[in-house]
Amino acid sequence: MMQIAMPAIDFDVVSPLAALVATGLVILLVDLVSRRASRTVLCSIGIAGSIVSFIRLAMQFGQPATTLGGAFATDRFSWAFDAIVLIALIAALLLSLVRDAEDGASPAAYAALLVFCSAGGMIMAAATNLIVIFLGIEQLSLALYILAGTGTGRQASHEAALKYVLLGSLASGFLIYGSALLYGASGGIALADLAHAALAPSLLFVTGFMLFIVGIGFKLALAPFHVWTPDVYEGSPIAVTAFMAVAVKAATFSVLARFVYVVFGHDAQALAPLWAIAILSMIVGNVGAIAQTNLKRLLAYSSIAQAGYIVLALAGVNGPGLSTMIFYLAAYAFMNLGAFAVIALAGDGSESASGIEAYRGLFWRRPWLAVCMTVFMFSLAGIPATAGFVGKVLLLGQALAAGAWGIAMAVVLVLGTLISFYVYFKVVWAMFAPADDAAPSPAGNAIVPWIAVAGGIAGVVILGILPQLFYALVIT
Amino acid sequence: MRLIDVFPFVPLAFGIVTLFVPRGSRWVRALPIAGALAAFVIAVVFAASYFANGGSALTSSIHPWISGPWTASYSVRVDAVSSWFVLLTSFVSVPALWAAWTYADEARRRSFMFLLLAFETTLLGLFTAADLLVFYVYWDLMLIPVFLLLTGYAGTAEARRAAWAYLIYNGFGGLVLLLGVVGLVVATHTFEVVGQRFELGPATQWWLFGAFAIAFLVKTPAFPFHAWMPPTYTQSPPPLVAMISGIQSKAGLYGFIVFALPLFPDAARAWAPLMLVIALVSILYGAFAALAQRDMKTLVAYSSLSHLGLVLLALFAFDVTSLPASLLMIVSHGLISGVLFIMLGFIEERVGTRDLFAFGGLAAKAPRLQSLMLVAAMAALGLPGLSGFAGEFLILVGAWQTQPVITAISLLAIVIASVYVLRLYQAAVHGEYRGPADVRELRPREMLVVAPLLAAIFFLGIWPGWLTSRTTTPPAFTSLQALR
Numbered sequence: 001m002m003q004i005a006m007p008a009i010d011f012d013v014v015s016p017l018a019a020l021v022a023t024g025l026v027i028l029l030v031d032l033v034s035r036r037a038s039r040t041v042l043c044s045i046g047i048a049g050s051i052v053s054f055i056r057l058a059m060q061f062g063q064p065a066t067t068l069g070g071a072f073a074t075d076r077f078s079w080a081f082d083a084i085v086l087i088a089l090i091a092a093l094l095l096s097l098v099r100d101a102e103d104g105a106s107p108a109a110y111a112a113l114l115v116f117c118s119a120g121g122m123i124m125a126a127a128t129n130l131i132v133i134f135l136g137i138e139q140l141s142l143a144l145y146i147l148a149g150t151g152t153g154r155q156a157s158h159e160a161a162l163k164y165v166l167l168g169s170l171a172s173g174f175l176i177y178g179s180a181l182l183y184g185a186s187g188g189i190a191l192a193d194l195a196h197a198a199l200a201p202s203l204l205f206v207t208g209f210m211l212f213i214v215g216i217g218f219k220l221a222l223a224p225f226h227v228w229t230p231d232v233y234e235g236s237p238i239a240v241t242a243f244m245a246v247a248v249k250a251a252t253f254s255v256l257a258r259f260v261y262v263v264f265g266h267d268a269q270a271l272a273p274l275w276a277i278a279i280l281s282m283i284v285g286n287v288g289a290i291a292q293t294n295l296k297r298l299l300a301y302s303s304i305a306q307a308g309y310i311v312l313a314l315a316g317v318n319g320p321g322l323s324t325m326i327f328y329l330a331a332y333a334f335m336n337l338g339a340f341a342v343i344a345l346a347g348d349g350s351e352s353a354s355g356i357e358a359y360r361g362l363f364w365r366r367p368w369l370a371v372c373m374t375v376f377m378f379s380l381a382g383i384p385a386t387a388g389f390v391g392k393v394l395l396l397g398q399a400l401a402a403g404a405w406g407i408a409m410a411v412v413l414v415l416g417t418l419i420s421f422y423v424y425f426k427v428v429w430a431m432f433a434p435a436d437d438a439a440p441s442p443a444g445n446a447i448v449p450w451i452a453v454a455g456g457i458a459g460v461v462i463l464g465i466l467p468q469l470f471y472a473l474v475i476t
Numbered sequence: 477m478r479l480i481d482v483f484p485f486v487p488l489a490f491g492i493v494t495l496f497v498p499r500g501s502r503w504v505r506a507l508p509i510a511g512a513l514a515a516f517v518i519a520v521v522f523a524a525s526y527f528a529n530g531g532s533a534l535t536s537s538i539h540p541w542i543s544g545p546w547t548a549s550y551s552v553r554v555d556a557v558s559s560w561f562v563l564l565t566s567f568v569s570v571p572a573l574w575a576a577w578t579y580a581d582e583a584r585r586r587s588f589m590f591l592l593l594a595f596e597t598t599l600l601g602l603f604t605a606a607d608l609l610v611f612y613v614y615w616d617l618m619l620i621p622v623f624l625l626l627t628g629y630a631g632t633a634e635a636r637r638a639a640w641a642y643l644i645y646n647g648f649g650g651l652v653l654l655l656g657v658v659g660l661v662v663a664t665h666t667f668e669v670v671g672q673r674f675e676l677g678p679a680t681q682w683w684l685f686g687a688f689a690i691a692f693l694v695k696t697p698a699f700p701f702h703a704w705m706p707p708t709y710t711q712s713p714p715p716l717v718a719m720i721s722g723i724q725s726k727a728g729l730y731g732f733i734v735f736a737l738p739l740f741p742d743a744a745r746a747w748a749p750l751m752l753v754i755a756l757v758s759i760l761y762g763a764f765a766a767l768a769q770r771d772m773k774t775l776v777a778y779s780s781l782s783h784l785g786l787v788l789l790a791l792f793a794f795d796v797t798s799l800p801a802s803l804l805m806i807v808s809h810g811l812i813s814g815v816l817f818i819m820l821g822f823i824e825e826r827v828g829t830r831d832l833f834a835f836g837g838l839a840a841k842a843p844r845l846q847s848l849m850l851v852a853a854m855a856a857l858g859l860p861g862l863s864g865f866a867g868e869f870l871i872l873v874g875a876w877q878t879q880p881v882i883t884a885i886s887l888l889a890i891v892i893a894s895v896y897v898l899r900l901y902q903a904a905v906h907g908e909y910r911g912p913a914d915v916r917e918l919r920p921r922e923m924l925v926v927a928p929l930l931a932a933i934f935f936l937g938i939w940p941g942w943l944t945s946r947t948t949t950p951p952a953f954t955s956l957q958a959l960r
Binding site: 324418 | 541628648655
C-alpha cells in the first residue's frame with residue numbers, strides 16, 4: 001500500500017486563515033441552534049471573527065514563515081494582501097447591515113459564504129505552488145458565484161450569477177490547463193521550480209504562462225477578459241460587488257505578484273503580453289466608463305482601468321514595485337469600498353441609488369454623503385491630497401524607470417486618467433447640480449454602515465496626506 | 477510648526493468656520509473678508525522680513541514628508557520671486573471676497589465663500605511651495621474649487637459647460653505636468669529641486685521641458701491651449717474670474733520662472749524659438765480677437781491672452797531685464813484684470829447684460845462708476861503713469877535687445893489694445909443710455925472694493941522701481957543670458 005506522508009502543519013502560521021474558517025462555521029452553527037438569529041447578529045459574528053483574524057495577521061507581520069511542506073507561506077507577498085481582503089470582508093459585512101440590503105433570504109449562508117470566500121483569498125495570497133493557487137482561486141470563486149445571485153428578487157442578479165459562473169469556470173479552465181503545461185515544461189508545481197524553466201523558456205512554458213495569464217486576467221477583469229465585469233458588478237448586491245471589486249483583486253494580484261517575482265525575478269521578455277493587456281485595460285476601462293449612467297457599472301469599468309494601473313507596479317520587477325503595488329491596492333480598497341458604501345447608504349441598500357440620476361443635487365440634500373462621495377471620486381481620479389494621487393505618482397515613477405514598455409504604460413496611464421476625469425467628475429457634477437431641479441431622496445437612517453464610509457475617508461485622506469505612515473510599513 | 481507652514485491654510489480655515497455659522501448670519505460676509513485680510517497681513521510680514529533680512533527661519537521651512545523610491549518634503553518659503561506672487565494673491569483676494577457675497581443666494585453663500593477661500597489657499601500654497609511634489613499637489617487642487625463654483629453656483633447651463641472646458645484643458649495640462657514631474661524624479665530621486673542643479677542629458681531635458689511647458693501654457697493660457705479661457709472667464713462669477721485672471725493665470729508663468737527655466741536651461745534655449753512664436757501669436761491673436769467681441773468679459777479675457785503673451789516674450793528673450801520686467805507685468809496685469817472683472821461685474825449687475833452695445837451712456841447715470849472705469853481702462857491700454865505702461869514698456873525695451881523682430885511685430889498689439897479698450901469704455905460709458913431705468917450709482921462699498929486695486933495700479937505706475945529694484949535675478953537666469 002502506498003504511503004502518503006502528511007506534511008506537518010504549523011498552526012501558528014495558518015492561524016489567521018483558521019480563525020476565518022472557524023468564524024464561518026460558528027455563523028452556520030449559531031443559525032442552526034437559534035433559527036431566529038438576526039442578520040445583525042450573524043454579520044457581527046463575522047466582523048468579530050475578521051478582527052481576530054486581523055490581529056493574528058498583524059502578529060505575524062515581519063516574520064516570514066512557511067508550512068505544509070512549503071506550499072503555504074506567509075511573507076511580504078501575503079501580509080498586506082491578506083489585510084486588504086479582511087478589510088474588504090469587514091466592509092462588506094457592514095454594508096450588509098443597511099436596511100434593504102439583499103442577502104438571498106438566508107443571512108447565515110450569506111455571511112458564512114462571504115467569510116469562506118475571504119478564506120479562499122487568504123489561501124491564494126499564501127500559495128507557493130500551482131495546486132494551492134488553484135485551490136484558493138476555486139474556494140474564492142465558488143462562494144462568489146453563489147453570492148452574486150443573492151439579490152434573489154432581481155432578474156439582474158440571477159443573470160450576474162449565471163454569467164459569472166460560466167465565464168469564471170472558463171477562466172478556471174484556462175488556469176488549470178496553463179498550470180498543467182507549466183508543470184510539463186518545468187517538472188515541478190512549486191513556483192521556485194518554474195523559475196529554472198523560465199531562464200530558458202521553451203514553447204511549452206511560454207504557452208503555459210500565456211494560459212495562466214488569461215486565467216488570472218479573467219479574475220482581475222483585465223481587458224480583453226473583462227466582458228463579464230459590468231454585468232456582474234451591476235447585478236450583484238451592493239455589498240457583494242464591493243467585496244468582489246476589492247478582495248478578489250487583492251488576492252489575485254498577490255498571486256500575480258508572487259508568480260512574476262518568484263518565477264521571473266526580472267523584467268523578462270515573456271512579460272510583454274502582461275504589459276500589453278495592462279495598456280488595453282487602461283484604455284477599455286476608462287473609455288467604457290464614459291457612457292455609463294449606472295454607478296455600479298461605472299465603478300466596474302473603473303475597476304478594469306484601475307487593475308490596468310496596478311499592473312504598472314510590476315514593471316521592472318523590483319523591490320519598490322511590490323511596495324507600490326501594495327500601496328495602490330490599499331488606496332484602491334479604501335476608495336472603492338467607500339464609494340460602494342455611499343451607494344449603499346444613498347439607497348438604504350436597495351438598487352434605487354445605482355443610477356446617476358439619484359445623485360442629482362445630492363449635495364444640497366445630503367451634503368455629508370455627497371462630500372464623502374466627492375472625496376472617493378477625486379481619489380479614483382487621482383486628485384492630490386488623496387490616496388489615489390500618491391499611488392499614481394508611485395506607479396508612474398515605477399513605470400517610467402522601466403524601459404520602453406514602462407514609458408508606454410505611463411503615457412497610457414496619463415491619457416486614461418484624463419478620460420477618467422470626465423467619468424468621475426460627471427458624478428461630482430451631478431451631485432453639485434443646482435438643487436431646484438433635484439429629485440427628492442429618502443432620508444438615510446442607518447448608522448453602522450457609516451463606519452465603512454468613515455473608514456474609507458480616513459484611509460483615502462491619511463494615505464493621501466501622510467503616506468509615509470503606511471508606506472514605511474510596506475516598503476520592501 | 478512655523479507660521480509659514482500653515483500660512484496657505486489661513487483662508488481655508490476661515491472658510492471652514494464660515495461653513496458652520498448659521499445661514500444668513502452677518503459672519504457669512506465678515507469671516508471670508510477677515511480671512512483674506514489675515515492672509516494679506518501675514519504675506520506682508522513675510523515679504524517685508526524677506527526683503528529686510530533675506531531668507532530666514534520666518535520665511536522658509538522644511539519637513540521630511542515621503543521617502544521611498546524618491547524623497548519629497550513639505551518645503552515652503554517666500555523669496556525674492558515668490559513674495560510678489562504671494563502678495564499679489566493675498567491682495568487681489570481681499571476685494572474679490574469683499575465683492576463676492578452678492579453673487580450667491582443665501583442658501584449657497586456659505587459654501588460659495590468656502591470654495592473661494594479654498595481656491596485662495598491652493599494659490600498661496602502653489603506660490604510658497606519649494607518642493608516640486610507640493611507644487612504639483614496645489615497645481616491640481618486648483619481645479620476643484622473652480623470646477624465646483626462653475627458647476628453649482630454660476631447657475632446657467634453655459635457655466636456648467638464651461639466647467640468641463642476648464643476641467644478637461646487644465647486636467648490635461650496637469651497630467652502632462654505629472655508625467656514631466658515624475659520623469660524628472662526618476663532621474664533625480666528627489667522632489668526637492670528648487671535651487672539645485674542637475675546634470676540631465678539634452679534629450680531628457682528636451683522632453684521634460686516640453687511636458688512642463690505644455691502644462692504652463694495651458695494654465696496661462698497661451699495661444700494653442702486657450703480654448704477653455706473665453707467660456708470660463710465669461711461664465712465665472714466676477715469674484716471668481718477676478719481671481720482666475722488676476723492670480724491663477726500667473727501660475728504657469730511662475731512655473732516657468734521657478735521650475736522650467738532653471739531646471740532645464742539647455743532645453744529652454746532649444747525651445748525658445750517655438751516659445752517666442754507662441755508668445756507672438758498669443759499677443760496678436762488675443763488683441764485681434766478682443767477687437768471682435770461684443771461680450772464685455774470675453775473682450776477682457778482675450779486682452780488677457782495678449783498681455784500675458786508679452787510676459788512669455790520677456791521670459792524667452794533671455795535679456796538681463798527679463799525677470800524684473802516680467803514680474804512687474806505679472807503684478808500689474810493681476811491688479812488690472814482683477815479690477816476690470818470686478819467693475820464689469822458691477823456693470824452687469826446694473827444693466828443686466830454683458831452685451832457691450834446693449835446699454836451705453838453710463839456716464840450720465842453713474843458718474844462715479846464712469847470715473848473708476850476710466851482709470852481701469854487707461855491702465856489696461858497702457859497709459860503712462862499707470863502700472864500697465866511700466867510693465868509693457870520694460871518688457872518691450874528688454875526684449876528689443878535680443879529679439880528686435882518679434883518685439884517690433886508685437887508693438888502692433890499695443891496699438892490695437894488702445895482700440896479695443898477705448899471701444900469697451902466708449903460703448904459702456906458714452907452715448908445714449910438704453911439700459912434699465914432704475915440704474916444705480918456705485919455704492920460706497922463697491923468703491924471701497926476697487927479702491928485698493930486702483931491705488932496699487934497708480935503706485936506701481938508712478939514708482940515701478942519699488943518692485944523692480946527688489947528683484948534679484950537668480951544665478952540660473954544669469955546663465956541663460958550668458959548662453960544666449
